[in-house]
Amino acid sequence: MDTILQAVLDGAPGEELAQLPMPETYRAAFVRRDEAAMFEGMESAEKDPRKSLHVGEVALPELAPDEAYVAVMASAINFNTVWTSIFEPLPTFGFLDRLGKESRWGARHALNYHVLGSDASGVVLKVGSAVRNWRSGDKVTIHCNFVDDQDPGAHDDSMLAANQRIWGFESNFGGLADIALVKANQLMPKPAHLTWEEAAVNALCNSTAYRMLVSPNGAPIKQGDRVLVWGATGGLGSYAVQYVLNGGGIPIGVVSSPDKVDLLHELGVEAVIDRKAAGYRFWKDEFHQDEAEWRRFGKDIRALVGEDPDIVFEHPGRSTMGASVFVAKRGGIIVTCAATSGYMIEYDNRHLWMKLKTIKGSHFANYREAWDANRLICEGKILPPLSAVYPLEEVGEATYQVHKNLHEGKIGVLCLAPRQGLGIDDPELRARVGEDRITLFRRHEG
Numbered sequence: 001m002d003t004i005l006q007a008v009l010d011g012a013p014g015e016e017l018a019q020l021p022m023p024e025t026y027r028a029a030f031v032r033r034d035e036a037a038m039f040e041g042m043e044s045a046e047k048d049p050r051k052s053l054h055v056g057e058v059a060l061p062e063l064a065p066d067e068a069y070v071a072v073m074a075s076a077i078n079f080n081t082v083w084t085s086i087f088e089p090l091p092t093f094g095f096l097d098r099l100g101k102e103s104r105w106g107a108r109h110a111l112n113y114h115v116l117g118s119d120a121s122g123v124v125l126k127v128g129s130a131v132r133n134w135r136s137g138d139k140v141t142i143h144c145n146f147v148d149d150q151d152p153g154a155h156d157d158s159m160l161a162a163n164q165r166i167w168g169f170e171s172n173f174g175g176l177a178d179i180a181l182v183k184a185n186q187l188m189p190k191p192a193h194l195t196w197e198e199a200a201v202n203a204l205c206n207s208t209a210y211r212m213l214v215s216p217n218g219a220p221i222k223q224g225d226r227v228l229v230w231g232a233t234g235g236l237g238s239y240a241v242q243y244v245l246n247g248g249g250i251p252i253g254v255v256s257s258p259d260k261v262d263l264l265h266e267l268g269v270e271a272v273i274d275r276k277a278a279g280y281r282f283w284k285d286e287f288h289q290d291e292a293e294w295r296r297f298g299k300d301i302r303a304l305v306g307e308d309p310d311i312v313f314e315h316p317g318r319s320t321m322g323a324s325v326f327v328a329k330r331g332g333i334i335v336t337c338a339a340t341s342g343y344m345i346e347y348d349n350r351h352l353w354m355k356l357k358t359i360k361g362s363h364f365a366n367y368r369e370a371w372d373a374n375r376l377i378c379e380g381k382i383l384p385p386l387s388a389v390y391p392l393e394e395v396g397e398a399t400y401q402v403h404k405n406l407h408e409g410k411i412g413v414l415c416l417a418p419r420q421g422l423g424i425d426d427p428e429l430r431a432r433v434g435e436d437r438i439t440l441f442r443r444h445e446g
């Protein structure tokens with residue numbers, strides 16, 4: 001691995017990288033099948049990723065013809081890292097076993113450890129015999145749509161394929177490791193003006209927000225639209241508000257601290273609600289919601305932007321869905337991709353049908369959407385909300401920070417990159433985009 005890293009750091013040509021022998025094992029973060037019941041009987045909040053996430057050597061899997069080995073310079077924590085590490089809502093080994101039954105190549109994934117991680121930036125080391133568009137030495141970021149191109153369902157919108165998966169969550173050999181095994185159709189160019197860690201954090205959340213708010217597959221924004229964004233400094237929300245601003249809309253960001261309010265103002269979001277300070281209690285108790293509280297929230301939104309939201313960007317789920325459906329404007333769209341606080345959702349259907357609102361489900365992004373979202377990062381039009389960086393050995397602590405909502409934006413993880421700040425190939429573009437804007441979340445986190 002040291003030889004590979006030195007060659008990558010020296011900028012060795014692709015032909016040279018391709019000749020280097022691959023190691024038999026590599027360093028990776030993983031959960032273990034025999035520990036999948038370790039948190040049984042505990043509340044979600046008590047389940048500690050620092051106990052379930054391990055870092056150690058694992059065997060390098062064989063390379064399939066349509067795949068690439070990538071030397072991972074940096075990766076990122078996603079909320080699915082949290083889900084995998086606390087074995088909720090299900091241990092991920094069931095996903096791996098199902099993939100294992102598909103083919104000889106699928107069988108590689110069904111192991112007693114799961115190398116997780118659904119984001120990465122790095123350098124292509126080797127490509128399989130069927131790979132045409134990428135070669136050793138290419139600097140890349142990786143998106144997490146893991147698609148079987150022999151499934152007819154994948155050829156309209158690959159997110160509609162019956163066996164569509166999320167790499168590093170529903171498949172093994174993910175990005176929180178020194179080497180990632182990916183399909184060639186997960187590769188995208190690395191933004192040349194960003195460091196490895198800035199480049200590593202975007203693909204999953206940026207592409208998801210893009211599909212939800214920009215693609216015709218989501219609830220595309222029109223100029224002037226009011227868009228309510230929950231968790232507006234979180235992983236998804238920090239991209240969502242940028243898309244609303246870029247698209248000529250008016251974001252209303254909801255956050256939970258004065259610090260996050262300041263951060264949104266610095267990002268250019270004028271209308272911000274601190275949900276903790278406002279003290280909304282949408283649920284009176286475990287079973288009953290409070291329409292008066294939905295109404296108070298709606299009034300607060302109108303006071304800020306004059307109208308009800310055309311679009312609600314939903315992901316907290318059970319805690320907020322009733323309020324989201326209520327506050328959306330007549331004919332408005334609630335676009336949802338998640339349910340962090342609980343997936344059994346309740347809302348008052350009268351407000352949905354009488355006011356002709358739509359709830360739209362969305363999940364990650366197809367290759368085209370991920371590519372277009374990445375292009376905007378490459379052009380400096382969407383900024384990476386990197387707020388903190390941890391070494392791979394501290395992946396448990398980094399995941400704990402996200403689990404406990406102690407973070408802002410995205411947390412990066414250094415894998416092979418020996419230190420932060422490396423990987424910038426286009427300093428002129430970086431200067432044009434603005435160092436201060438690129439590092440806004442880092443500076444804010446202090």
Ligand code: NAP
Nearest residue numbers: 079208231234235236255256316319337338340341363364
């Ligand atoms: P994140 O970085 O933790 O941000 C989520 C934000 O939501 C938090 O910072 C928090 O902001 C807010 N929040 C959390 N619980 C809340 C509650 N009960 N009520 C109101 N706001 C709440 O996570 P993320 O990366 O944005 O992901 C969010 C969810 O989306 C996760 O469940 C994740 O698994 C899912 N996801 C799905 C997809 C997909 O393709 N389907 C893709 C990415 C993520 P404040 O405390 O500041 O309000």
